[in-house]
Amino acid sequence: MHKKTVAIIGGGAAGYFCAANIDRNLYHILILEQGNDVLQKVKISGGGRCNVTHACFDPRELVQFYPRGNRELLSVFTKFQPGDTMEWFVKHDVSLKIEEDGRVFPESNSSKSIITALRNAAEEQNTELHTKTPVKNIILKDNTYLIQAGNISLEADFIVFTTGSSPKSFQLLASLGHSIVPPVPSLFTFNINDRLLEGFSGTSFPNAEINIPGLKAQESGALLITHWGLSGPAVLKISAWEARTLAALEYQFDIRINFIGKTIYEAEALFMEYRGNHSKKTITQSRIFDVTGRFWNRVLELAKILPDKSISNISSKELKSLLRILCEKDFHVNGKSTFKDEFVTAGGVELKEINFKNMASRKLPNFYIAGEVLNIDAVTGGFNFQACWSEAFLIAQDLNTKTF
Ligand SMILES: Cc1cc2nc3c(=O)[nH]c(=O)nc-3n(C[C@H](O)[C@H](O)[C@H](O)COP(=O)(O)OP(=O)(O)OC[C@H]3O[C@@H](n4cnc5c(N)ncnc54)[C@H](O)[C@@H]3O)c2cc1C
Structure with a gap:
């Protein structure tokens, strides 16, 4: 044949x-x-x-x-x-x-x-x-x-x-x-210049959430801080789903990150429960959320809370600003980087x-x-x-x- x-x-x-x-x-x-x-x-x-x-x-x-x-x-x-x-x-x-x-x-x-x-x-x-x-x-x-x-x-x-x-x-x-x-392009990471992330390359958050409010887009999963900004499965997923819309925005857009995957109310309840049981601890010693000690101290710095302050003396205003950084932190994304893998x-x-x-x-x-x-x-x-x-x-x- x-x-x-x-x-x-x-x-x-x-x-x-x-x-x-x-x-x-x-x-x-x-x-x-x-x-x-x-x-x-x-x-x-x-x-x-x-x-x-x-x-x-x-x-x-x-x-x-x-x-x-x-x-x-x-x-x-x-x-x-x-x-x-x-x-x-x-x-x-x-x-x-x-x-x-x-x-x-x-x-x-x-x-x-x-x-x-x-x-x-x-x-x-x-x-x-x-x-x-x-x-x-x-x-x-x-x-x-x-x-x-x-x-x-x-x-x-x-x-x-x-x-x-x-x-x-x-x-x-x-x-x-x-x-x-x-x-x-699809599957890319976000370039962000923000004091909260500075010096934390390699730090990850297993249960984060990422939102792009302008696009009503949301993803959850692990998040990773890199030298340039944010990466990890949550970022890569949202970059793929929004590949076209983000290209149209020329990779200039705002995002909101929840580092611990809990609502402010859930996080507040955890804080209160912890404070009830550990009223003598300083805020820096208080391991309430799933973040590293160093990152927790940076959150305190940006919330303008002295690390040695007793947890029982944290005001509701201080608590609010701390929880907003952990659960509703806004960032501006200024360009993208290639995900090498x-x-x-x-x-x-x-x-x-x-x-x-x-x-x-x-x-x-x-x-x-x-x-x-x-x-x-x-x-x-x-x-x-x-x-x-x-x-x-x-x-x-x-x-x-x-x-x-
Ligand atoms: C760095 C990197 C890592 C990746 N890792 C993964 C991973 O781990 N898992 C996963 O699922 N995906 C991964 N991907 C994606 C995956 O590699 C691609 O989806 C896949 O290779 C696409 O296969 P393809 O055969 O369509 O094209 P390609 O693999 O790009 O092959 C196309 C071939 O066609 C040849 N060619 C092009 N034009 C012509 C022409 N005119 N005449 C003759 N030949 C031509 C090219 O030289 C090339 O060899 C990765 C991609 C990259 C860049």
């Missing part, structure tokens, strides 16, 4: 997972990669450990982690979800571990294990790899594609477009008739133009699109890769079940 050719454009997570799952008996598989090497983002992902997926096995729950793509991915995840990803990697000799927060990593703590598994599996399917081969042009002619890439030009019956979010690849897809939602782009191919049964383009015949090039992205935690694996698997499955 004459094999049909599948050209996969982009040797990243989505492209490789697709190649690894296409049946070599049916197709001649090519990967065209512009860089010197493939899987470069996988290599640096998760701080070099590769957070390969998330232990969330219910598709309805899973889609909640995708600010863009949640509706469309539901059917995709019912066909291939994190449990299937884990099974796939284990079958390809990668031992995995689930961390306390649900993130899944290779047992080796090295993205190399994931890369080796993907490369070996793609090689097993006789995938022909062309590095340093940037695809510049794609021409559709009589139901086959002519691809101009680097110095070569070649023909393919099917195209799998998995280039990630590079502006040039958006242009290429636009020239082929696809609409592109303009890209903006994982950063992604919101925006990309308009989702209406994709058939999510098999990830086929609704604009072009025999043309599939997957991965970060689509207007799909997730909060941090392994969800971005999961979208790549699931979408790529669907493409391979669709190709493998075609009859000619």
Whole structure:
């Protein structure tokens, strides 16, 4: 039988997972990669450990982690979800571990294990790899594609477009008739200059809440003070959900932080109970809330309360200003910083133009699109890769079940 050719454009997570799952008996598989090497983002992902997926096995729950793509991915995840990803990697000799927060990593703590598994599996399917081969042009002619890439030009019956979010690849897809939602960064941290945070880089608050009053947006979770401002899951989540609105504000906006995740009334009740039982303590000695001693002293400084003052002598005005700093502290955000462990782009191919049964383009015949090039992205935690694996698997499955 004459094999049909599948050209996969982009040797990243989505492209490789697709190649690894296409049946070599049916197709001649090519990967065209512009860089010197493939899987470069996988290599640096998760701080070099590769957070390969998330232990969330219910598709309805899973889609909640995708600010863009949640509706469309539901059917995709019912066909291939994190449990299937884990099974796939284990079958390809990668031992995995689930961390306390649900993130899944290779047992080796090295993205190399994931890369080796993907490369070996793609090689097993006789995938022909062309590095340093940037695809510049794609021409559709009589139901086959002519691809101009680097110095070569070649023909393919099917195209799998998995280039990630590079502006040039958006242009290429636009020239082929696809609409592109303009890209903006997602998953970033907030730059804040405020005396309360000064010198506390590395201090975290496990149960914080963050509000952006102007956008009526709210998130809860762990919060981390950095050299530049605030980070941690709560900030990253809100940065992803509000990626577009915050870009429109040019990253200048006000936030309100609750460092202890308790309302002022709850915090006041705790304070009163503590004071009832420990009336002889000074305010600095009073460990009432889940914050470090140093941070507590800074709160006292900003509330203008002398640390040696007896807790029984704290006035209601002093208490109010102390609790406002802990539970309702306003900050101005002045720009953003990149979250180094994982950063992604919101925006990309308009989702209406994709058939999510098999990830086929609704604009072009025999043309599939997957991965970060689509207007799909997730909060941090392994969800971005999961979208790549699931979408790529669907493409391979669709190709493998075609009859000619
Ligand atoms: C620092 C960092 C850490 C991350 N960590 C995690 C993590 O731990 N967990 C997680 O879930 N997500 C993580 N992510 C996000 C994740 O890496 C991406 O969502 C994922 O890599 C997207 O895969 P992709 O295959 O769509 O694109 P990519 O991985 O970007 O691959 C696209 C490939 O296409 C190539 N290409 C582009 N244009 C062309 C062209 N015209 N011709 C030929 N080749 C082309 C590129 O060179 C690239 O190799 C991280 C991202 C970053 C930047």
